[in-house]
Amino acid sequence: TAMRIRRFVAGLLALLVIGVVAMPTLAASLTYPSSVTYTDTPTLKVSGLKASTAYILVLYDRFEQPTATFPFTSGADGNFSISRFSPDQTDMPGMYTFTVVSAADFSTVTSASATLSGTNTWFLDKRLGS
Numbered sequence: 252t253a254m255r256i257r258r259f260v261a262g263l264l265a266l267l268v269i270g271v272v273a274m275p276t277l278a279a280s281l282t283y284p285s286s287v288t289y290t291d292t293p294t295l296k297v298s299g300l301k302a303s304t305a306y307i308l309v310l311y312d313r314f315e316q317p318t319a320t321f322p323f324t325s326g327a328d329g330n331f332s333i334s335r336f337s338p339d340q341t342d343m344p345g346m347y348t349f350t351v352v353s354a355a356d357f358s359t360v361t362s363a364s365a366t367l368s369g370t371n372t373w374f375l376d377k378r379l380g381s
Contacts, residue, residue, distance in 0.1 A: 279361040281349055287338060288369040295336040297351055297361065300325040305354035313345025313367075322354065340373045 279299040287293060300306065308321040325331050350362040 279351065281351060281361045281363040283336070283349060283363050283365050285364070286366050286368060288367070289338055289340060289371065290369075292335045292337045294332055294334045295349065296330070296332040297325070298330045300329045300331065300351075300360065302327050302329045306331070306360065307352050307354050307357075309350045309352060311348040311350065313343065313347060315348065338367050340371065342367055343371060344368055 279297065282296040282298070284291070284293045295308075297306075297308075302325060304325050306323055306325060308323060309317050310319040310321075312318045321333075323331050344367050346364055346366045348362060348364045351360045352358060353360055
């Protein structure tokens with residue numbers, strides 16, 4: 252009986268290993284320029300997602316605080332993009348992080364960072380009245 256149990260466990264383990272190896276993995280990626288300025292109009296692209304599935308794009312500011320969320324559903328091809336995803340004139344220079352999370356369980360799927368550089372005169376013009 253002990254031998255029979257060992258064979259059964261070994262068989263289950265072999266099936267598990269074969270199942271894990273044969274299971275396709277999704278390697279999602281988020282593409283956005285690593286450096287942007289206020290005049291840039293880049294496209295944010297996410298690929299390798301599960302087709303027709305709900306996700307949330309979370310934008311973190313330079314202090315790593317979430318500042319905006321964009322719920323979306325991936326296309327039938329597992330891709331999603333936002334054209335002309337440019338910095339707002341009220342954004343301060345620094346590094347910003349984009350994270351895609353699953354809307355079902357909020358697990359992180361992929362992320363990327365971009366550094367916003369340049370001179371922002373919005374605060375001087377609007378807040379200080381220069």
